[in-house]
Amino acid sequence: MPLSSFPLRASIAVSDIRAAVAFYEGKLGLPVLRSGPSAQIEDGGRVYGSGGGPALNVYQSPTAGTTAATLATWYVDDLDQIVDELVAAGVEIVRYDQFVHDARGITPRAGGGRIAWIQDPDGNTFALESDT
Template sequence: MPLSSYHLRASVAVSDIERAVGFYEGKLGLPVLRSGPSARIAGGSRVYGSGGGPALNVYQSVTAGQTEATLATWYVDDIDQIVDELVASGVEIVRYDQYDHDAKGITARAGGGRIAWFQDPDGNTFAIEADD
């Protein structure tokens, strides 16, 4: 059976699972669906739900924050509202020099729509996008 028949979940390495819990659960409001070990660390991983199912595996690892690429994107209906909610919960919107951003840190996306980025405490980058 081809891989396209199976659900896909993004995985993100973090340096400190307890600090990550504060961010992913506290600031982003993601519900934890289950926790488990990460390699030799008991309780070192969490699976978070988003969009009605498991979506993000966060695990403690020495490889945390080693990529500058966007690791996952949430596709939203009202990007202004989501950015406002994130900022109100203490999340900083990242601004890149090569893009023009509005006052909230949102930029036009190639091909239409808008996008904004933010990072977790380890520097893992995430995006939110809207087709508005």
């Protein structure tokens, strides 16, 4: 059976599950679907929902924040509105020197559309993209 038959969930390592909870639940507003242990850490992991199903497995780990790459992307209908809501919740939009950003921190996406980036407290990077 091919892997395409199964749901896919991104796993995100964080250094402090409490700080991660404040970000993912408090600032991004993601619902907790499940919480439990992570390795030897009681209550060190969360599964968050997005788009109607499980989307992110967030767990405490010493490897947190070790990649500069974008780890997951939300595809949204109204990027301006989402960025405004996140900024109002205290989320910083990441700006990269190699891109031209508008006042909100949004940049044209290669091939059309637009993109913005955010980071969690460990520097894990997420993209927000729209086709318009």
